[in-house]
Amino acid sequence: MLTLSTAFDSGAIEVIDLSDHANIRLNLRADNASAFKQWFHFRLAGTAFRECVVHIENAGQSAYPGGWDGYSARASYDGVEWFCVPTEYENGVLTIRHQPQRDVIYYAYFEPYSWERHLQMLGHAQYSPDCVVxxxxxxxxxxxxxxxxxxxxxxxxxxxxxxxxxxxxxxxAEWCAEGVIGSLLDPQHAVGRALLNKAVFYVVPNMNPDGAVRGNLRTNAAGTNLNRAWQTPSMETSPEVFLVRQAMEETGVDAFFDMHGDESIPHNFVAGCDDNPSFSEHQRELEEAFKRLWVAVSPDFQTEYGYGPSQFGPETLTLATNWVGDRFGCLAFTLEMPFKDTANHPEPDVGWNGERSLQLGASMLTALNGVIDRLR
Structure with missing residues (x-):
């Protein structure tokens, strides 16, 4: 008997029909208090050695339908090792065709990062004398x-x-943040040691715990898109932004990085705050220097593909990178990583994944080390 469950951390999908393993009919589930939908994460049982054909029938009504072209769903038997499975998109329907080799399998939009792993990372980090949570x-x-x-x-x-x-x-994004944290706390990591002689890092590895556990794509439990709340956050609808902004005012900011994923562009890239009216020549020089250094140290980073000018129009200063760059006059970047595989250096078996994101985060520190003395 075929069964499906989403009753676990970040689980999300809606069942239409499970009566035939060759025609499993599902729908994407919207965020709990918003219409955004694209994330899915579910467990199938009773699948062993039979080809399962999964149709996600409302994929064409997702938040970013352009993200399905060239995309591969991820699968795992144990929630630890994830791999790509054959996926196609046609006429608004996303279809996954896969013959599991075990009786129970998980499918997800991207390799999950669990709340339990988040808590374990925090606990491990605070063993270091260099870290306070x-x-x-x-x-x-x-x-x-x-x-x-x-x-x-x-x-x-x-x-x-x-x-x-x-x-x-x-x-x-949280996989990438883990790469940064691990490198900074590694006493054998030369770049991390050098940076801690010159800088203090303030890292919020999960800005949206509620949305993460609920299986939301884009919003918190109140239905707020946090990356449009930076001008006027509130403790009622966007406490996560309100609290982080408050802490930033206490410490000051000399450099800022906001880690994200992009549904459509199959590359790693950054977006700065050059659309800000206050954008300075110093910020421009820092941006260019940082990008040159990162390209030199990581083949997974590139500058040819990314967002065009004025991407966000009147919303610009509601975004974290733009608000921070304007408020503190500092180097400020949004890092975007792909849900698809990287076009320049594809790994078809696993696609862009958690481990590659982690390593990209570690490499970012080498680029930062090259500009750390010039931040102010």
């Missing part, structure tokens, strides 16, 4: 919003802020 406050659902302070605050040190996963379905 601070609870900034609580989310709409009452979960802790945690920040890691890595490094010892001293006069003259730069303040580097890194946030990830404002959009909870963009799980590659």
């Amino acid at each position: 601070r609870e900034l406050g609580q989310t709409v659902d009452g979960r802790p919003l945690d920040m890691l302070r890595i490094g010892t605050p001293e006069t003259g040190k730069r303040k580097v802020w890194i946030i990830a996963r404002q959009h909870p379905g963009e799980t590659m």
Whole structure:
């Protein structure tokens, strides 16, 4: 008998018909308080050695239907090792064709990053004498919003802020943040050691705990898109942004990185704050220098493909990168990673995944080390 479950961390899908393993009919489920939908994560049981054909019938009504072209769903037997499975998109329907080799299998939009792993990472990090975990406050659902302070605050040190996963379905963002955290806390990592001599890092690896656990694509439990709330956050609808902004005002910001995933563009790229009216020549020079350095140290980063000018129009200063760049006059970037595989360096068996995101985060520190003395 074929069964389906989403009753676990980040589980999300709606069942239409499970009567035939060769014609499993599903729908994407919208965020709990918003119409955004694209994330899915579900468990099938009773599948062993039979080809399963899964039709997600409302994929054409998703938040980013252009993201399905060239996309491959991810699958796992144990929730640890994830791999790509044959996926096609036609006439608004996303179809996954796969013959599982075990009786139970998980399918997901992208490799998940669980709340349990998040809590374990925080616990492990605070063993380091260089790290303090601070609870900034609580989310709409009452979960802790945690920040890691890595490094010892001293006069003259730069303040580097890194946030990830404002959009909870963009799980590659927290994988990337883990790569940064792990490198900074590794006593054998030369770049990490050098940076902590000159800077203090403030890292919020999951800006949207409620949305992450609920299986939302883009919003928190109140239905707020956090990356459009930076001008006027509130404790009622966007406490995550309100609390992080408050902490930034306490520390100051000399560099800022906001980690995300992009549904359509099969590349890793950054978007700066050059659309800001206040954008300065110093910020421009820092942006260009940082990008040159990152291209030099990581083949997975590139600058040819990305967002065009004025991508966000009147919403510009509601975005984290633009608001921070304007408020603090600092180097500020949004990092975008793909849900698809990278076109320049594809790995078809696994696609762009958690491990590659983690390594990209680690490589970012080498580029940052090259500009750290020029931040102010």
